[in-house]
Amino acid sequence: MSILSIISISLCAIFAENAVFSQLFGMTLFTKKSGSIRSAAGTGVAVAVSMAALSVVSWFLDFALISPLGLEYLRTVTLVLTAVCLSGLTDVALRKKAPELIEKMGISLPLVTVNTATLGAMLVTSVSGYNMIEALVYGLFSGAGFLAAITLFAAIRERLEYSDIPKWLEGLPITFITAGLVALAFMGFRGISFM
Amino acid sequence: MKLPKINLPSLSKEQKTELLKTSLILAAVCVSAALVLSGLFALLSAKIDRNATADMLAVMPRIFPADKYEPVEFEFEEASGVTSIYGAVTDGELLGYCVSAVSKDYDGEIELAVAVDKENKVMAVEILSISGAAGIGVKVDDEKFLGQFAGKGGKITAVKGAVRNDSDITVISGATASSNAACDAVNHAVAAVSQLEAEKAKEGAAS
Amino acid sequence: MKKVVAFLKKSVVFENSALVLMLGLCPLLAVSKSMTDGILFGVCAVFVLVSSGVIISLITKLIPDKIKTAVCMVTAAFFVAVAELLLHAFLPDVFDSLGIYLPLLTVSGIAFKNAETAEKALVGTAALTGLATGTGYFALLVVMSFIRELFGNGTLFGMRIFSEDYAALVLLSPAGALLLFGFILALFKKLISYLKEKEEN
Numbered sequence: 001m002s003i004l005s006i007i008s009i010s011l012c013a014i015f016a017e018n019a020v021f022s023q024l025f026g027m028t029l030f031t032k033k034s035g036s037i038r039s040a041a042g043t044g045v046a047v048a049v050s051m052a053a054l055s056v057v058s059w060f061l062d063f064a065l066i067s068p069l070g071l072e073y074l075r076t077v078t079l080v081l082t083a084v085c086l087s088g089l090t091d092v093a094l095r096k097k098a099p100e101l102i103e104k105m106g107i108s109l110p111l112v113t114v115n116t117a118t119l120g121a122m123l124v125t126s127v128s129g130y131n132m133i134e135a136l137v138y139g140l141f142s143g144a145g146f147l148a149a150i151t152l153f154a155a156i157r158e159r160l161e162y163s164d165i166p167k168w169l170e171g172l173p174i175t176f177i178t179a180g181l182v183a184l185a186f187m188g189f190r191g192i193s194f195m
Numbered sequence: 196m197k198l199p200k201i202n203l204p205s206l207s208k209e210q211k212t213e214l215l216k217t218s219l220i221l222a223a224v225c226v227s228a229a230l231v232l233s234g235l236f237a238l239l240s241a242k243i244d245r246n247a248t249a250d251m252l253a254v255m256p257r258i259f260p261a262d263k264y265e266p267v268e269f270e271f272e273e274a275s276g277v278t279s280i281y282g283a284v285t286d287g288e289l290l291g292y293c294v295s296a297v298s299k300d301y302d303g304e305i306e307l308a309v310a311v312d313k314e315n316k317v318m319a320v321e322i323l324s325i326s327g328a329a330g331i332g333v334k335v336d337d338e339k340f341l342g343q344f345a346g347k348g349g350k351i352t353a354v355k356g357a358v359r360n361d362s363d364i365t366v367i368s369g370a371t372a373s374s375n376a377a378c379d380a381v382n383h384a385v386a387a388v389s390q391l392e393a394e395k396a397k398e399g400a401a402s
Numbered sequence: 403m404k405k406v407v408a409f410l411k412k413s414v415v416f417e418n419s420a421l422v423l424m425l426g427l428c429p430l431l432a433v434s435k436s437m438t439d440g441i442l443f444g445v446c447a448v449f450v451l452v453s454s455g456v457i458i459s460l461i462t463k464l465i466p467d468k469i470k471t472a473v474c475m476v477t478a479a480f481f482v483a484v485a486e487l488l489l490h491a492f493l494p495d496v497f498d499s500l501g502i503y504l505p506l507l508t509v510s511g512i513a514f515k516n517a518e519t520a521e522k523a524l525v526g527t528a529a530l531t532g533l534a535t536g537t538g539y540f541a542l543l544v545v546m547s548f549i550r551e552l553f554g555n556g557t558l559f560g561m562r563i564f565s566e567d568y569a570a571l572v573l574l575s576p577a578g579a580l581l582l583f584g585f586i587l588a589l590f591k592k593l594i595s596y597l598k599e600k601e602e603n
Contacts, residue, residue, distance in 0.1 A: 024576050027427035028511045073236045073487055076505040077228055080479040083509075084472045110471065116428040119509045123502045169588050172424070176584030183577035213466075221469045224461075228480040235484060239491040246494040324498070 006137055009130070013141035015189035019051075019117050020149035021182055022190075026117035030150060030179075031172065040154035041147065043112065048143025050113040051121040054083055055139025058122035059132055066126065079122045080114075087113035117146050153179065250323050251279060251308060255293045258319035259310035261285045264293060269391060276383035278306070280391065289313075292388050295323060298380035305335070305376045309344075309384035315392065316348040320381060325373075334370040335377045344381050351385075353378040406530075413534030415597070419512050420542050421590045426512030429503045430543060431579035437559045440547025442496050443504065446485040447543075448536030450507060454478045455520040455532035462521045474517035479508045512539060542586075549582060550574060 019025045029043060058079055066075055091109045121142045125135040156178055165174050255264050261283035269280050281293045291312040297304050305325050310318040320341045335341070343364040344351065353366050353375050366374035419425045426447070434440045454477045465473050486504055489497040497504075507513060516535055520528040552558055554573030556566045572578045 022576055024428055024432045024579065025506075027431070028425065031424045031427070073232055073483060074229055076483045076486065076508060077225070077232065077476060077479040079505075080475050080508050081225060081472065084475050088468075088472065114475070114509055116506045116510055119506055120428075120502060123505055127502070168592055169584075171591075173584045173588035173591070176580050176587060178584075180577045180580030180582075180584060183575070183580050184572070187575060187577055217466050217468050220465060221472055224465075224473050224476055228476055228483075232480065232483050232487070235487050239487055242491040243494075246491070 006134065009134055010137050010141040013138050014145040014148070015186065017142070017145075018149060018186050018189075019120065019142050019146040021179070021186040023120060025120040026115055026146055026150075029111065029115055029117070030153065031175070035154070037151060037154040037158065041151045044147030044150040046109075046112045047115070047117055047150075048140070048147045050118050051143035051146065052136060052139040054086070054113070054118050055121045055125040055135050055142070056132065057082060057086065058126045059130065059135035062126040063132075075123075075126060079119060079126065083114045083118060083122065084110075117142075149182075152182070156182075248279075251281065251293070251295050254308045254321050254323060255281060255283070255310075258308055258321050259283045259291060259293050261290060267292070267391065269387070276380060277387040280387060283310070291318065292391070294384035294387055296380040296383040296387070298376040298383065300325065300373050300376040305373060305380060307377060307380040307384070309381050311385055311388040313392075314348065315385055315389045316346060317344045317351075317381060317385060318346075320344045320377075322377075334367050335373045337367065340364075340367055340374065341377075348385060351378055351382055409530070410534050410537075413531065414538040414541065416594065418538040418542065418590075419515070419535050420539055421587060422594075423515070424511070425515055426507070426510045426539055427583075428510055429506050430539070430546070431576065431583060432503045433500060434543055434546035434550055434579065435554065435574045436499070436551045436557075437544075437547045438496060439499055440543040440551075441540075442489070442493065443500060443507075444536070444540035444543040446482075446489070446504060447507060447512070447539055448533065449485055450478060450481045450513065451516045451532035451536040452529050453481045453532075454513065455516055455523075455528035456525055457481075458517055458520040459523050459525050459528035470521065474514075474521070475508065478513040478517060479505075482508045546579070546582060546586070550578065554578060 017023055020027075020030060026047065029047065061078055061082060062075075066072060066078065071078075087110050090113065094109065121139050124142075125138055128135075128138070130138060153175075157175060160174060160178065169177070252264070255261075263284045264281040265284055267280040267282050269277075276298055277294055277296045279295045282289050283291050283293055291310065294309045294311060295306060296309060297306045306323040308321045308323050310320070312318050322336045322341070325336070347362055347364070349362055352363050354363050355366055355368075355371070358365055364374075364378060366378075413419075417423060420427055420430055429443065429447075433443045454474075457477050458474055461473070462470070482505055486497070489500070489504070512535065516532055519531050523531065548558070550573045552563060554569055554571060556562060556564045556569040570578070573582065
C-alpha cells in the first residue's frame with residue numbers, strides 16, 4: 001500500500017468504476033428521486049456515508065471471518081445480514097438522538113443503508129484483497145461518486161423539465177437515455193490507473 | 196446480536212426478555228441458513244475445486260506436452276499475479292513448468308497459461324480467460340501475437356512498433372492495454388519460475 | 403382460471419417489476435450483455451423469488467415484527483447463496499461472468515417487494531406472485547440480452563452470427579444498457595397505453 005495506490009484506488013472508485021455510471025448500482029434510489037437537487041444531495045451523502053462505513057465493516061468481516069475460515073459461500077448472507085442489522089441499530093440510535101436527521105434525509109433509512117450501491121461496495125471490498133485503509137478509501141470515494149452521480153442527475157432532470165421532449169420519451173425514458181449519455185462520457189475514464 | 200447495554204439503560208424486565216427472544220429467533224434463522232449452506236457447500240466443494248483446475252489441465256498438454264503434471268506448492272508473494280504452478284514431468288524427469296498468471300486488463304483481468312522450460316525461457320502461451328467486456332481484450336487471443344513470446348526469457352517488454360531486440364514483443368494495435376496485460380502476466384510467470392528454481396537451488400545447496 | 407390469467411397479465415405486463423415499478427434494475431442492466439448470462443440470471447431470479455416467497459409466507463407468523471425485514475433479507479440471501487453455489491459448481495463460467503450481480507439480487511427492489519407481498523399472502527399466492535414477477539423480469543432480460551448480445555457483439559449464445567466489425571460495441575457497456583433501457587421503456591409505455599385503450603373499447 002502506497003500513496004500512489006491509494007490515489008489510484010480513489011480515482012478509480014469515483015471515476016472509472018463509478019457506482020452508478022460504470023457499475024450501475026443504486027438504480028432504485030436514482031429513479032425515485034424526483035425532488036430538488038438539495039434532497040438528492042442529502043440522499044447521496046447518506047448513501048455515501050453508509051457505503052464508507054459498510055465497506056470497512058465488510059473488509060473486517062472478510063479479514064476476520066470469511067477468509068480465514070474459508071466461508072466464501074456464506075459471504076452474501078453475512079454481508080446482507082450485517083447491513084440490515086447495522087441499519088436497524090442506526091435507525092434506533094438516530095431516532096433517539098437526532099430524529100431531525102431522518103426528516104432531512106427525505107427517504108427511509110433502510111433504503112439508504114441497504115441497497116445495491118452499499119452492498120455492491122461491500123462485495124467489492126470483501127473480495128478485492130484491499131487492506132483496511134484501502135477498503136475505507138474505496139468505500140468513501142465510491143460513495144462520493146454516487147453522491148456526484150445523484151446530484152448531477154437531479155440537476156439534469158430539472159433541466160429536462162423545461163426542455164421540449166418528444167411525447168413518447170417523456171418522463172423516465174428520457175431520464176435513462178440521458179443517464180446513458182452521461183455513462184458514455186464516464187467511459188472515457190476507463191483504464192485510468194497508476195499501477 | 197445484542198444491543199450494547201450502555202445505550203438502553205432503562206429496559207424493563209419484560210422488554211429484556213422480548214429482546215432476548217427476538218435476538219434468539221434471528222440467530223436461529225441465520226444459523227439454520229448457514230448450516231444448510233454449509234451442507235450444500237460440502238456436497239459441491241469437490242466439484243468446484245475440480246472446475247478450478249480443469250481449465251489448466253485442459254490447456255497444459257497443448258503448451259507443454261508431458262506425461263504428468265504435478266502441482267507445486269509455492270508461496271505466492273502479494274500481487275505477484277501467479278495463481279498456480281505445475282511441474283511438467285516426463286519419464287520421471289522434471290522438464291519445466293506450466294504457470295497460470297493473471298494480470299489486470301483495461302476493464303477486467305486476463306489469465307494466461309505459460310509454459311516455461313528449465314532455462315526460464317517461455318515455450319508457449321495460451322489464454323485461459325478474459326474477464327473484461329467482450330470485443331477488445333479478445334484480440335490478444337491470437338496465435339501470431341502469443342507466438343511472439345516463444346523462446347524469450349527474462350523481462351519481456353511490449354513495444355508499439357517493431358521490436359528492438361530479442362526481449363521485445365509488439366503489441367496489437369487497438370488493444371495496447373490488453374497486450375500489455377498479457378505481457379505482464381507472462382513476466383509474472385517467468386519471474387515465479389526463476390524464483391522457484393532459485394529457492395530449490397538454495398535448498399539443494401543447504402542440504 | 404380467468405382470475406389467474408388476469409393476475410398474470412397484471413404482474414407480467416401492466417405492473418412489470420422492472421418496466422413499471424422500476425425494481426431490480428441494477429442487476430438487469432448489468433447482466434443482460436449476453437444471452438447465456440441473461441437467461442441464467444433470469445432463472446436464478448425466478449428461483450429466488452419463488453422460494454423466498456414461499457418460505458417467507460410460511461414463517462412470517464413466527465417472526466416478531468422487529469426483525470421481519472432482517473429475516474426476509476436473510477431468506478432472500480439464503481436462496482441467492484444456494485443459486486450461487488449451484489452455478490459455481492455446475493456452470494463456473496457463467497458464475498464468473500455474473501460476478502457480483504447475482505448477490506445484488508438480494509437487495510434489489512424486486513426481492514424486497516416480493517418479500518413484502520409474501521408476508522401477507524398464503525403460500526400458493528406467494529409462489530404464484532413470485533413466479534409472475536420473475537417471469538416479467540425474465541422476459542425483459544431475454545429481450546435486452548438478445549439485443550445487446552446480437553447487435554453489440556454479433557453473437558448469440560456465444561455463436562458468431564456476423565462479424566463484430568459490424569456490431570455496436572457500445573451496447574455491451576453500461577451506457578448502452580441505460581440507453582437501450584430508456585428506449586425499451588418508451589416503447590413499452592406506448593404498448594401499455596395501446597393495450598389499455600383496446601381493453602376500454
